[in-house]
Amino acid sequence: MKTPWIGTSWKMNKTRGEARAFAEALKASPFATTAKAQPFVIPPFPYIAEVADILSGTRVKIGAQNMHWETQGAWTGEVSPLMVRDCGATLVELGHSERRTHFGETDETVSKKVAAAVKQGLIALVCIGDTRSEYEAGATADVLAKQTRYALRDVGRAAPGKVIIAYEPVWSIGEGGIPADPDFANAQHARLKTLTAELTGQPLPILYGGSVNPQNCCDLAAMSDIDGLFIGRSAWDPAGYIGIIDAVIRRLGETA
Numbered sequence: 209m210k211t212p213w214i215g216t217s218w219k220m221n222k223t224r225g226e227a228r229a230f231a232e233a234l235k236a237s238p239f240a241t242t243a244k245a246q247p248f249v250i251p252p253f254p255y256i257a258e259v260a261d262i263l264s265g266t267r268v269k270i271g272a273q274n275m276h277w278e279t280q281g282a283w284t285g286e287v288s289p290l291m292v293r294d295c296g297a298t299l300v301e302l303g304h305s306e307r308r309t310h311f312g313e314t315d316e317t318v319s320k321k322v323a324a325a326v327k328q329g330l331i332a333l334v335c336i337g338d339t340r341s342e343y344e345a346g347a348t349a350d351v352l353a354k355q356t357r358y359a360l361r362d363v364g365r366a367a368p369g370k371v372i373i374a375y376e377p378v379w380s381i382g383e384g385g386i387p388a389d390p391d392f393a394n395a396q397h398a399r400l401k402t403l404t405a406e407l408t409g410q411p412l413p414i415l416y417g418g419s420v421n422p423q424n425c426c427d428l429a430a431m432s433d434i435d436g437l438f439i440g441r442s443a444w445d446p447a448g449y450i451g452i453i454d455a456v457i458r459r460l461g462e463t464a
C-alpha cells in the first residue's frame with residue numbers, strides 16, 4: 209500500500225488564531241502521527257513558526273509557500289531558504305501557478321529556487337500545470353515536460369528524496385476550477401514519472417492538486433501513478449482536511 213502525501217496550502221488565508229486552531233485540531237487527531245499518509249501543511253509566512261511549534265513531535269511536515277534563491281542580502285520583501293528552515297519548515301512550495309501568473313515567477317526562477325532549496329536541505333514541492341488553452345490544444349504533456357525539465361535542470365541526480373512535483377492544472381484550481389478526470393491526471397503522472405526517472409535516476413513523487421474535494425479525493429488518490437493530493441479550499445477547515453486524509457487512508461486500505 210502506498211503512503212500518500214496529503215497536504216494543504218492555506219494560500220493567503222487565516223488569522224493567527226485560526227492558524228493556531230487548525231494546528232491544534234490536527235495535532236489532536238490520529239492523523240498527525242499516522243504512518244499511513246505523509247501529511248503536510250503550508251501556512252502563510254507569518255504563521256510558520258507557530259504552526260511548526262504546535263505540530264512538533266508529529267509526522268506533519270510544515271512548508272512555506274515560496275522563497276528566494278539567495279540565502280541573505282538586499283532583497284526587500286523576500287524570504288530566504290535559511291529563514292524558512294529557521295522557522296521550522298522542512299518543505300517549500302515553488303512555482304505555484306498563482307505565483308507564475310501574478311508575481312512573474314518563471315521556469316528560470318523556479319529552477320534557481322529548486323536548486324537553492326535542495327542545497328539548503330528543504331524538500332522542494334514544485335507546482336507545474338497547463339492552462340486551459342494549452343489543455344484544449346492537447347499540449348498538456350509538452351507543457352508539463354518543459355516545466356519539469358527546467359525545474360530539475362540544476363539538481364539532476366540530487367533530486368530523489370528532495371524534490372516532489374505537484375501537477376496542478378491551472379483550469380482546475382480555485383473557484384470555477386474543474387477537477388481533472390482521474391484517468392487523465394494519472395496519464396500525465398505516468399509520463400512525469402518516466403521523465404523524472406530519466407532526469408534524476410528515480411521517479412519522483414507526483415501529487416495532484418486542483419479542486420480536490422471529499423467527493424473526488426479517493427478516486428484520485430487510488431490511481432496508480434498519483435502519489436498524493438495537494439488541497440486548497442476543501443482542506444482549509446481542519447475537519448475537511450482530516451476527513452480527506454481519513455477517507456483516502458480507508459480507500460487505499462480497501463484496495464491494498
Ligand SMILES: O=C(CO)[C@H](O)COP(=O)(O)O
Pocket residue numbers: 215216217218304376380381382383385417418419420438439440441442
Ligand atoms: O495550491 C493548491 C493546493 O493547495 C491548489 O491551487 C488547489 O487549490 P484548490 O483548487 O482550492 O483545491
